[in-house]
Amino acid sequence: MKLYSLFLLMATVTVFSPGPGVVMTLTNALRYGLRGTFGGILGIAFGALVVAAISATSLGALFAASALAFNLVKWMGAAYLIYLGIRLWRAPPFQFAEQSAHQxxxxxxxxxxLTLQLTNPKAIFFFLSVFPQFIDPQQGYSMQFATLxxxxSALVVFIHSLYAIFAQRAKGWLVSVRGGRIINKFAATAFMFFGAALATAKR
Structure with a gap:
């Protein structure tokens, strides 16, 4: 494997950068508590595994070569993000004191x-473009690919957990109805922005 430390740095910056997954983690932490973020974080991490596996197959090559396949997945992802944004915009303000387990x-x-990650075609192209640069063709492909x-995925779990802890520490500032409404609107706007950005993305 070539330049693993550089890949680690690049992946850390990529995962840490704000995006739909980060917004989802922050929203879940504020709405459902720290324990309520674990499912979403693990779903995003598992989604990365699935996307990476897809990128290693002929399906990944199809997405890279076919404008139709790219646009299909792109519009599915954009529609899902905008749907999440509209649902949050219309949701009542967060009520931290009234959290319930079934929520x-x-x-x-x-x-x-998982759905958030799988409907993001940019993730597929990230793996398609980044992985080959860090794999030594003179060594076994499978082990290197699995390690990367x-x-x-481990970085997703770690960094998103940090985001969730930060949100929990900060939620004391947001216990009011006004604060809850601001979080709803901010997260909704972010999701719709990412959806619009994805809809206009080009290969």
Whole structure:
């Protein structure tokens, strides 16, 4: 494997950069508490594994070569992000004192995180373009590929957990109805912005 430390740095910057997944983690932390973020974080991390596996197959090559396939996945991802934004915009303000267990079901959060990752075609092109640069063709491909993918997924879990902890520390500032409404509107606007950006993305 070539330049693993450089890949680690690049992946860390990529995961740490604000995006739809980060917004989802922050929203879940504020709305459902720290435990309510685990499903979504693991869903995003598992989604990275799936996207990486897809990128290693002929399907990944199809997405890279076919404008139709790219546009199909792109519009699906954009529509899902905009849907999340509209749903949050219309949701009532966060009520931290009234959290209930059924609101933060692990399966729902996991599926939401997984769907968010799988409907982002940019993730596929990230793996397609970045991985080959760090794999030594003179060594076994499978082990190198697995190491890079698992590193990326582990970074997702670690960095998103930090985001969730930060949100929990800061939620004391946002316990009012006004603060909850601001969080709703901010997260909704962010999701719709990312959806619009994805809809206009080019290969």
């Amino acid at each position: 933060a079901r692990f399966s729902q959060r996991f599926f939401a995180g 993918v698992l590193t990326y």
